[in-house]
Amino acid sequence: MIKLVSGVLVLAAFVGGVAAWGNLGHQTVGYVAQQFLAPKAAAFVNSSLGSTYSYSLGVAATWADTVKYETGYTWSAPLHFVDANDSPLTGSCSVQETRDCGDNDCILAAIANYTTRVVNTGLSATQRQEALKFLDHFHGDISQPLHVEAYEVGGNDINAICGGSSTNLHAAWDTGIVTTNVNANHGGAATTYANDLVARIKTGIYESQTSSWLACDNTTEPVYNKRSVEDDVNGLLVSKATTITPLECPLVWAREANAFDCTVVFNYTTGQDLCAGSYYNAAVPVIDLQLARSGYRLAAWLNVLFDGSPNLP
Numbered sequence: 001m002i003k004l005v006s007g008v009l010v011l012a013a014f015v016g017g018v019a020a021w022g023n024l025g026h027q028t029v030g031y032v033a034q035q036f037l038a039p040k041a042a043a044f045v046n047s048s049l050g051s052t053y054s055y056s057l058g059v060a061a062t063w064a065d066t067v068k069y070e071t072g073y074t075w076s077a078p079l080h081f082v083d084a085n086d087s088p089l090t091g092s093c094s095v096q097e098t099r100d101c102g103d104n105d106c107i108l109a110a111i112a113n114y115t116t117r118v119v120n121t122g123l124s125a126t127q128r129q130e131a132l133k134f135l136d137h138f139h140g141d142i143s144q145p146l147h148v149e150a151y152e153v154g155g156n157d158i159n160a161i162c163g164g165s166s167t168n169l170h171a172a173w174d175t176g177i178v179t180t181n182v183n184a185n186h187g188g189a190a191t192t193y194a195n196d197l198v199a200r201i202k203t204g205i206y207e208s209q210t211s212s213w214l215a216c217d218n219t220t221e222p223v224y225n226k227r228s229v230e231d232d233v234n235g236l237l238v239s240k241a242t243t244i245t246p247l248e249c250p251l252v253w254a255r256e257a258n259a260f261d262c263t264v265v266f267n268y269t270t271g272q273d274l275c276a277g278s279y280y281n282a283a284v285p286v287i288d289l290q291l292a293r294s295g296y297r298l299a300a301w302l303n304v305l306f307d308g309s310p311n312l313p
């Protein structure tokens with residue numbers, strides 16, 4: 001009995017260790033993005049994903065998680081996160097490209113790589129589809145606070161309670177809190193949740209923030225000399241780099257998500273249920289915001305790539 005229970009816990013910790021937002025979170029990001037695509041980006045998404053993915057970034061968003069344990073794709077597992085070696089429990093949060101991604105084997109470099117590949121007409125349709133699916137997925141991952149945190153393996157090694165059940169802190173953020181929220185407030189479906197977030201973006205509480213979401217300058221730490229999604233993508237394409245060029249936007253997004261590790265994420269007491277009460281109430285607005293803005297940013301990113309500008313309000 002004891003053996004069985006500990007086996008289950010080990011398995012849960014392992015699975016959570018490399019997952020990001022669960023399927024629900026990733027699909028939501030894709031469905032949000034889908035609603036903001038400009039004409040050429042929409043046409044590419046449609047033809048590239050095809051009927052296999054119901055022509056939808058929402059459906060394709062989870063592919064990267066399904067392949068990462070498969071032979072031939074294990075190299076992609078480290079690309080789902082960046083291990084920020086900061087100190088969230090002492091209130092010191094930060095992401096630094098050289099310190100945390102010096103080998104270019106992390107999500108920051110991966111977004112740059114797949115940005116150049118998705119528009120590289122020298123690659124096959126399959127390779128470009130793969131680049132699109134990685135971008136779709138990594139735009140979600142980079143907004144999950146525990147995917148931009150090295151402490152305790154991004155919270156995987158911290159036991160937690162969600163809805164009365166044992167889990168770990170990372171998994172509570174990937175799925176537990178998201179699922180509880182979507183079941184309680186958004187019809188239990190990624191499509192409904194995405195529609196609710198899109199309404200907030202178009203006419204609700206996020207409307208006044210959206211232009212700043214694309215500015216990539218909300219940080220106190222020094223960044224590269226590029227600004228905005230448009231500058232970042234265009235700069236990368238013009239440089240035609242053969243090595244990975246550091247981008248500013250993904251770094252800013254990672255820092256934004258990482259900053260929550262110093263506020264809400266580690267702010268609980270032992271045994272507290274993270275999927276109810278005060279912790280849950282503090283986490284839900286963060287998760288809503290992170291999923292909404294990563295979907296919006298994914299659309300802007302693809303719109304700059306295919307239509308030449310973010311094409312967004």
Ligand SMILES: *[C@@H]1O[C@H](CO)[C@@H](O)[C@H](O)[C@H]1NC(C)=O
Pocket residue numbers: 043046047055
């Ligand atoms: C996507 O492509 C399919 C198949 O070519 C086509 O039937 C459909 O109208 C397209 N949808 C959009 C929104 O362009």
Ligand SMILES: *[C@@H]1O[C@H](CO)[C@@H](O)[C@H](O)[C@H]1NC(C)=O
Pocket residue numbers: 104109113114117243244
């Ligand atoms: C870019 O992506 C391709 C395809 O997944 C991969 O083979 C290559 O190693 C990546 N390049 C870098 C520098 O990460």
Ligand SMILES: *[C@@H]1O[C@H](CO)[C@@H](O)[C@H](O)[C@H]1NC(C)=O
Pocket residue numbers: 209212213218259
């Ligand atoms: C910029 O960062 C500050 C401090 O983290 C935060 O309060 C503010 O909401 C952020 N602005 C945007 C547009 O994200």
Ligand SMILES: *[C@@H]1O[C@H](CO)[C@@H](O)[C@H](O)[C@H]1NC(C)=O
Pocket residue numbers: 263264267268278279282
């Ligand atoms: C941290 O938790 C305490 C106790 O629930 C709460 O009063 C406080 O507002 C929380 N801080 C943040 C940043 O969520």
Ligand SMILES: [Zn+2]
Pocket residue numbers: 018019020021064065080137141
């Ligand atoms: Zn992932």
